[in-house]
Amino acid sequence: MEIEFQQHIKNKFPYLLDETVLLAVSGGVDSVVLLHLCCQMKMKVVVAHCNFHLREEESDGDQLFVEQLAANLKVPCYVAHFNTEEYASANKVSIQIAARELRYKWFDELLQERKLNKLLVAHHLDDSMETFLINFSRGTGLEGLLGIPEQSNKLVRPLLPFTREQIANYALEHKIEWREDRTNAQTKYLRNKIRKLVLPIFKEINPQLGDSFKDMITHLQDSFELSQDAANMFYKKAVKEEGGVVIIDLNLLMEVNNPRAYLFHWLQPYGFTAWNDIVHLLTAQSGKVIYAKEYVLLKDRSCLFLRKREFDVEENRSYFLSENEVLHSPLTISTECVSALELIGNNTTIYVDKDQLIFPLEIRKVRTGDCFFPLGMKGSKKVSKFFKDEKYSQFEKEDTWLLCSQDKIVWIIGSRMDERFKVKNTTINILKIQIKQ
Numbered sequence: 438m439e440i441e442f443q444q445h446i447k448n449k450f451p452y453l454l455d456e457t458v459l460l461a462v463s464g465g466v467d468s469v470v471l472l473h474l475c476c477q478m479k480m481k482v483v484v485a486h487c488n489f490h491l492r493e494e495e496s497d498g499d500q501l502f503v504e505q506l507a508a509n510l511k512v513p514c515y516v517a518h519f520n521t522e523e524y525a526s527a528n529k530v531s532i533q534i535a536a537r538e539l540r541y542k543w544f545d546e547l548l549q550e551r552k553l554n555k556l557l558v559a560h561h562l563d564d565s566m567e568t569f570l571i572n573f574s575r576g577t578g579l580e581g582l583l584g585i586p587e588q589s590n591k592l593v594r595p596l597l598p599f600t601r602e603q604i605a606n607y608a609l610e611h612k613i614e615w616r617e618d619r620t621n622a623q624t625k626y627l628r629n630k631i632r633k634l635v636l637p638i639f640k641e642i643n644p645q646l647g648d649s650f651k652d653m654i655t656h657l658q659d660s661f662e663l664s665q666d667a668a669n670m671f672y673k674k675a676v677k678e679e680g681g682v683v684i685i686d687l688n689l690l691m692e693v694n695n696p697r698a699y700l701f702h703w704l705q706p707y708g709f710t711a712w713n714d715i716v717h718l719l720t721a722q723s724g725k726v727i728y729a730k731e732y733v734l735l736k737d738r739s740c741l742f743l744r745k746r747e748f749d750v751e752e753n754r755s756y757f758l759s760e761n762e763v764l765h766s767p768l769t770i771s772t773e774c775v776s777a778l779e780l781i782g783n784n785t786t787i788y789v790d791k792d793q794l795i796f797p798l799e800i801r802k803v804r805t806g807d808c809f810f811p812l813g814m815k816g817s818k819k820v821s822k823f824f825k826d827e828k829y830s831q832f833e834k835e836d837t838w839l840l841c842s843q844d845k846i847v848w849i850i851g852s853r854m855d856e857r858f859k860v861k862n863t864t865i866n867i868l869k870i871q872i873k874q
Contacts, residue, residue, distance in 0.1 A: 460482045582657055
């Protein structure tokens with residue numbers, strides 16, 4: 438195994454030989470063997486160990502073992518202590534999720550502090566097979582069937598080609614000691630249940646399961662890359678991005694054989710999971726919205742609109758602009774007295790009769806029943822009707838602010854101003870009101 442490991446590093450990760458890397462060592466056989474193999478290759482490593490304080494004296498024993506091992510091998514060792522149960526309770530997550538979040542957050546901090554580029558972990562082929570079966574049992578897309586990647590960003594898994602049996606045999610052959618976690622023998626967790634009860638049956642059916650699995654992963658990876666290429670090519674045709682909003686043309690999308698597959702490829706990175714609801718958007722009425730944690734997807738006529746969710750603006754809050762003041766939130770808006778010779782208006786600038794205004798001016802969102810007198814028209818119009826006539830999308834409606842003088846709308850900001858405040862021949866004082874993007 439030692440020769441195979443060295444060849445694997447030289448072929449796949451030659452850069453690891455030229456830099457210092459952080460190596461996560463729990464004390465179990467996998468991470469201990471990985472540390473020994475790296476030291477055999479004269480790699481420069483820094484050991485990181487997490488004490489989650491979940492097994493009383495055993496957790497402290499693991500820590501002492503790793504510290505002594507690092508000292509014997511003459512490599513630096515860093516230890517972090519976590520109150521894992523308290524974290525899990527406070528964040529309403531399982532112990533396993535809590536431990537994962539805590540250790541990887543600390544690993545990231547340690548990488549930055551030590552100015553290191555790579556973190557090595559001891560996941561192996563059996564771990565990848567377990568991940569495959571877990572995702573398969575839960576129902577997943579093609580990407581979820583690819584097992585564990587050998588590298589993702591700063592994380593490198595150099596033991597992935599090797600089985601648990603190979604690693605254990607190497608440790609026994611070289612008389613390498615390790616710590617045994619008694620919880621690994623329990624089957625209350627799904628991964629342990631698959632490890633202890635399911636995988637042995639597959640290995641009994643097919644003694645060459647590891648090789649078969651690696652071949653299958655290669656085929657699946659090829660299929661996944663083909664589907665990614667197809668999705669990326671069609672993305673350029675059916676999707677455009679404007680001002681932070683992703684716009685999907687449903688007319689073009691409905692021309693392909695499997696629009697659901699394209700939507701999955703495009704939307705999955707944004708955290709969406711309600712795929713049945715998303716597919717129903719294709720035929721739903723305008724205004725239907727689906728939320729992910731940080732993004733929102735809107736059906737509006739023949740398009741889907743995707744953008745980040747707004748959490749910082751209070752919808753019912755008002756902002757006030759005094760005379761000769763520049764307001765910077767929720768948007769930058771200023772006022773300035775000018776002469777009649779400067780009158781050039783556009784979507785970002787209006788000129789009004791200052792004497793018709795009552796300060797401070799109010800900036801707020803649209804409310805039910807709002808009406809105004811659109812410039813150039815006789816009579817009033819509901820703002821909601823104006824939005825409909827101008828074909829505002831739901832996102833555009835939500836993003837629109839009103840500039841008001843007491844209970845009168847002066848300007849639908851960025852669009853139409855009110856007839857009642859326009860500059861007339863009798864106007865004495867002209868006020869320029871301008872927004873900056």
